[in-house]
Amino acid sequence: xxxxxxxxxxxxxxxxxxxxxxxxxxxxxxxxxxxxxxxxxxxxxxxxxxxxxxxxxxxxxxxxxxxxxxxxxxxxxxxxxxxxxxxxxxxxxxxxxxxxxxxxxxxxxxxxxxxxxxxxxxxxxxxxxxxxxxxxxxxxxxxxxxxxxxxxxxxxxxxx
Numbered sequence: 001x002x003x004x005x006x007x008x009x010x011x012x013x014x015x016x017x018x019x020x021x022x023x024x025x026x027x028x029x030x031x032x033x034x035x036x037x038x039x040x041x042x043x044x045x046x047x048x049x050x051x052x053x054x055x056x057x058x059x060x061x062x063x064x065x066x067x068x069x070x071x072x073x074x075x076x077x078x079x080x081x082x083x084x085x086x087x088x089x090x091x092x093x094x095x096x097x098x099x100x101x102x103x104x105x106x107x108x109x110x111x112x113x114x115x116x117x118x119x120x121x122x123x124x125x126x127x128x129x130x131x132x133x134x135x136x137x138x139x140x141x142x143x144x145x146x147x148x149x150x151x152x153x154x155x156x157x158x159x160x
Contacts, residue, residue, distance in 0.1 A: 001047065002118050005040040007138060010145040031146055033123040041118075067091065114139060124148050 019026045055062060067079035076085045097113035112119075114135050125148060129140040132154040144150040 001044050002040060003135070003138060005036070005043065006118075006142050009036050009040075010142045013145045013147075031123075033146070034121065037118075037121070126150070128153060 013031060016026055016029050052062070063079050063084065065080040067077045070076045070078050070083060072083070072085065074085045075087065075089050076083055077089055077091070078084075097115065099111065099113060100108045102109050111130070117139055123146055124143070127140070127143045127148045127150045129136045129143070129150065130153045132152075136152065140150045140152040
């Protein structure tokens with residue numbers, strides 16, 4: 001969702017860029033990263049609260065923690081030392097990106113994951129995005145469109 005908000009922000013920047021072609025004078029238009037960050041984060045938090053309240057209204061328990069299936073005969077999971085049995089169990093695993101160590105890739109600690117992108121307080125003047133997945137491509141496009149001099153690095157074993 002945060003990525004979609006940032007993508008929409010970049011789309012608006014493209015529209016502003018093209019306005020002169022349609023007769024609109026747009027001199028002096030400025031972009032404020034902090035404004036979109038604050039509004040994006042508030043919007044996402046508001047939606048998360050709505051979703052969680054709807055789940056609670058539906059009398060669904062949310063149990064946060066690390067869990068594992070047990071050997072019990074009925075469907076059972078153990079989360080933080082407590083067992084839960086139910087006819088239907090949904091495990092939403094989530095995910096976190098992993099950074100290589102500086103030993104594996106010298107300088108890796110100087111980088112950030114896509115999560116770090118959403119924590120940025122200011123638009124970087126220059127950025128390098130490593131990878132060729134859709135998130136990397138979207139991120140470099142967003143950064144570039146909003147004014148960061150951006151490069152995309154793609155590893156490949158042969159010259160294309």
